[in-house]
Amino acid sequence: MNSSVPALMIRELxxxxxxxxxxxxxxxxxxxxxxxALAGRSGAGxxxxxxxxxxxxxxxxxxxxxxxxxxxxxxxxxxxxxxxxLPQQAEPGADTVRxxxxxxxxxxxxxxxxARFTDVKLHEVLQAVGLAALxxxxxxxxxxxxxxxxxxxARALLLDRPVWLVDEPTSSLDAETKTAVMDCILxxxxxxxxxxxxxxxxxxxxxxVVRVGEDGQHG
Ligand SMILES: Nc1ncnc2c1ncn2[C@@H]1O[C@H](COP(=O)(O)OP(=O)(O)OP(=O)(O)O)[C@@H](O)[C@H]1O
Numbered sequence: 591m592n593s594s595v596p597a598l599m600i601r602e603l604x605x606x607x608x609x610x611x612x613x614x615x616x617x618x619x620x621x622x623x624x625x626x627a628l629a630g631r632s633g634a635g636x637x638x639x640x641x642x643x644x645x646x647x648x649x650x651x652x653x654x655x656x657x658x659x660x661x662x663x664x665x666x667x668x669x670x671x672x673x674x675x676l677p678q679q680a681e682p683g684a685d686t687v688r689x690x691x692x693x694x695x696x697x698x699x700x701x702x703x704x705a706r707f708t709d710v711k712l713h714e715v716l717q718a719v720g721l722a723a724l725x726x727x728x729x730x731x732x733x734x735x736x737x738x739x740x741x742x743x744a745r746a747l748l749l750d751r752p753v754w755l756v757d758e759p760t761s762s763l764d765a766e767t768k769t770a771v772m773d774c775i776l777x778x779x780x781x782x783x784x785x786x787x788x789x790x791x792x793x794x795x796x797x798x799v800v801r802v803g804e805d806g807q808h809g
Contacts, residue, residue, distance in 0.1 A: 595658040597622040597753055597782035598643065603652035605638055612638055616652070618800060622752070625776055625783045627796040634803025636786045637678070640755040643784075644670055656753055671699065674749055678757040680742035682730035688712065690730040691745050706748055715744040718774050720767045736762040743774060750778075756785035760792050768792075 598620040605613045612635040620626050628636045641647050643654055645666035654661040657672045682690035692707050694700040709726065716724055719740040724733075730741060739759060746754065756775060760768045772792055775783060785796070793799050 595622075596620060596655070597624065597657060598784060599653075599655045600639070600643070601653045603639075603642065603654065604650045605635065605642060605647060606650045613802070616802070620782050620784060622782055623780050624798075625785075625796045627793050627799045628784065628786045628802050629788065629793060629799050630802035630804060636802050637757055639802065640675070640757060640784065640786065643755060644673060644675060667699075672751055672753050674746040674751045674754045676739070676742055676746055676754065676756040676759055678739075678761070679735065680739045682733070682738055682741055684730055686726065687716075687724055687728045687730050687733075687741065688726035690741055691715070691726075691748065694745065694749055700749075703749070711748065712744075715747040718747060718770070719744045720770045734762075736767070740767070740771065743771060747774060750781075752780065752782060754781055754783045754785070756783060758786055758788070760787065760789045 596619045598618070600616060600618045603613055603616045604611065616639070618626070628639065630636060638647060642649060643656060643661060645661050656669045659665045659669050659672070661669050683693050684690040691712050695704055695707060712726060713722070716722055721737065721740055721744065730738070733741060739762070743759065754775065759771055759775060763771060768791075772795060775785065776795055785792075787793055
């Protein structure tokens with residue numbers, strides 16, 4: 591990614607749901623490699639902000655860009671190719687752990703990455719997220735919520751896209767696993783991370799914490 595182009599740009603964004611304003615005139619810019627956390631009360635619109643960056647909700651006003659690409663109908667596929675999205679409730683989307691990890695290869699545009707998805711690599715990313723004991727043939731849908739979230743994190747490590755949008759990745763984890771997950775997300779200096787969290791220990795590791803839904807909400 592060209593480091594002179596902001597990795598993420600949100601400019602004077604307003605979003606309404608059912609006639610009610612949720613976000614109003616919100617602006618935020620992240621340089622490539624920057625790690626920024628979104629905090630603020632429940633229902634303030636943090637998840638909606640991440641969804642807007644992926645083109646899942648259309649703003650009433652303002653503009654968004656990812657890696658220099660405007661988030662609009664023409665660019666939305668290219669925008670999503672730049673992003674690793676880690677939702678709060680991550681569905682495996684497949685029956686086995688191996689299939690869940692290899693799911694991106696079902697999309698034609700990811701097939702050039704097939705060489706990354708060797709068994710050795712799959713074990714390596716599972717180990718990185720604290721799931722070393724997991725069998726690749728195990729039933730992915732039987733994993734706990736926290737394990738499914740870490741499986742999604744392992745898949746993100748394989749894809750290794752430049753921008754990560756992460757929604758509460760540490761909420762259901764024990765202390766040791768939490769450290770492993772935080773390290774995985776924040777390890778790469780090149781990676782741009784915008785993460786939602788209420789966890790003080792996690793927030794302390796970001797370059798900036800931006801509060802959403804309060805006065806002075808501009809990044
Ligand atoms: N598609 C939608 N239609 C109508 N309302 C919506 C829609 N998506 C989100 N909302 C509402 O917008 C508000 C903000 O939701 P959002 O999930 O962005 O909040 P949040 O700040 O991430 O909250 P939390 O910290 O609890 O996850 C909520 O009241 C939610 O019900």
